[in-house]
Amino acid sequence: MKVIKSAFKWIGIIIWLFLIFAFMQVPAVEETPLYSIDSQQQFIEAYRHVNLLHNILMAIIFTVITFIMEWYVCTWLKNRLNFSKKLSKKYLILAIVAGILSFVLEILITPSALSNLNQPDVFTETLKTPLGVILILDLILIAPTLEELLFQASIQKGVFRNLTPWLAIILTSIIFAAAHDITLNLTFFHRVLSGIIYGYIYQKTDDIKMAILSHSISNLLSLIICCILAWT
Template sequence: MYKQKFGKYILTLLKIILLLPLAFIIQFPAGSEFLYSNETKYNINLVNHLVVLIFGILIAFFSVFYVYRKVNGAAIRLFSFKLKWIIFTIIVIIGALLIEILINLLSKNSAATTNYLISISIGFPLQPFFLIENVIVGPILEEFLFRGILQNGILKDTPAWIKIPITAFLFAFMHEGIINWKLMEWFTLGLGLGYIYYKSNDLKMSIFGHMLSNALIIIIDIC
């Protein structure tokens, strides 16, 4: 019995490790929002950035959707929206953002909440790429990976009080890469998104929450 459980845990761990390449692939579209080595703020080749964005989206979406259908298999209810879950999502995200702001204040970090200001400061030519990636493409891909594939796929049979924090930590670590106060902010958002998906059982709601969070953070950083 114990050997079977141990073998199951090892298999789950291996599956999570095998997701690492996918976590890298979903970052491809983000390559369109930064200056390249041969560019300056006043000399940007928008065609190159557009090509990177389009091909990055195609590769990332095909990869993540393919794995999602293999691991999860659940259909996405595209045109089914319930007002109570929309309101619930908004409340959870606002709560998570307030906690993130508190963490930021406690850490005495005077830097911007994200690196968004760095990208925005480049100027208009790359701002559309930045907004498309961070408010639309990124949230969709990340929610399919972390909530769809990991939380409700690989960790489907794991108790919620375990799988939500695990998924949130991996989500945070992918964004930050080191253990620090900033990782705690990402972890808080991950917990909120995981809870939204767990309660609503609707990936659209965690995607909506992620989009809303990123949009609000951009507005806060600009202001």
């Protein structure tokens, strides 16, 4: 009976985690009018059908829902979050350096990601519209927060809490990379390394805010470089 109860518990947790992952995609979907474009005119045509208020409300609603779900699953997995934990100057510096390192690794491992920015793309075209505000907020605040709560807080120190720290970090980083794209390429390798960096920061500081900060800084630097290269 105890085994059956435990099995149902873990099935429930897995389903809950999948729902979290599904819900956290909504803000990313609402930040752009379509996934890819072949021309600027195609983007303009798609943007004409955008209901800005609807996109904003959907992004806010699903961000809040996802955050609440992550908070409860962390409690369920015996990893109570503490956002009021006192900030340490040492850990702040460590988190910032880790974020910069993640960004540098992206440039070194996947330089081709920045090679086609002179061509029309959804990312840069969206930044020129009011939807750009949602896009920026998602990149530097929403996505880092929701992803670190799911992967590092819920999985690394929740699902894998009984494993050795480094094994938990590595397994979580692989799941983190696979969740973005299962294709085994240099981008996947970079995401695994970034996941390891964020996982290490969380393990070292025991403060999810530091992992979120690292992720946010990496995304912010990528955003800045992309904008500079695309508009020069």
